Amino acid sequence: MSWQNDITGDEGKMMRFLSLALSVMLGLAASPAAASEFKIGGLTVETPWSRATPGKARSGVVYLTISNQGTAPDRLVSISTSVAKRAEIHRSQMKGSMMTMESIGALTLRPASSVLLRPGGLHVMLMGLQAPLKRGGSFDMTLKFEKSGSLTVKVAIEKIGASAPMRPH
Incomplete structure (x- = not known):
């Protein structure tokens, strides 16, 4: 059983949101340098x-x-x-x-x-x-x-x- 399966309800939603937000920020941080x-x-x-x-x-x-x-x-x-x-x-x-x-x-x-x-x-x-x-x-x-x-x-x-x-x- 993974840690993700142990988190339910609001905690699970918050973890998914934080994971998505971190992915977006890392993508934005990497793209300007590569493009310019x-x-x-x-x-x-x-x-x-x-x-x-x-x-x-x-x-x-x-x-x-x-x-x-x-x-x-x-x-x-x-x-x-x-x-x-x-x-x-x-x-x-x-x-x-x-x-x-x-x-x-x-x-x-x-x-x-x-x-x-x-x-x-x-x-x-x-x-x-x-x-x-x-x-x-x-x-x-x-x-x-x-x-x-x-x-x-x-x-x-x-x-x-x-x-x-x-x-x-």
Whole structure:
């Protein structure tokens, strides 16, 4: 006789509910990483996402994490996408009481480390948008690394003003 047969009534219902809830949570926890990881050589790009843009906006942003599990440094030297005329790595920072942004050129990726591109810090700046970025959509973006080569990632578009991705990609 198994333990399940010994539990009846409300206790049995609660155990079945908890078992189902745990299965669902484990499934949700596993799916976003698998769906939004892109690899080339020792580099992994995780969870690329962007914010939707209002009608006539000419610029947008992309956030992501790049991890270098390799033993040698690499550099992100260029970015391209069909949704914008230009894409560059920018850094946002406070200077006095004003938030400023500047292009940093190439991004160095040290071995055994990660670089987080996030709101208020490093980010990909999309300039000359060809059309508005619409929530729920996605677009391809190609990252060119000095040593590892080119990697195309799929960027999910979140709501205007999002501070982090809200759904599995």
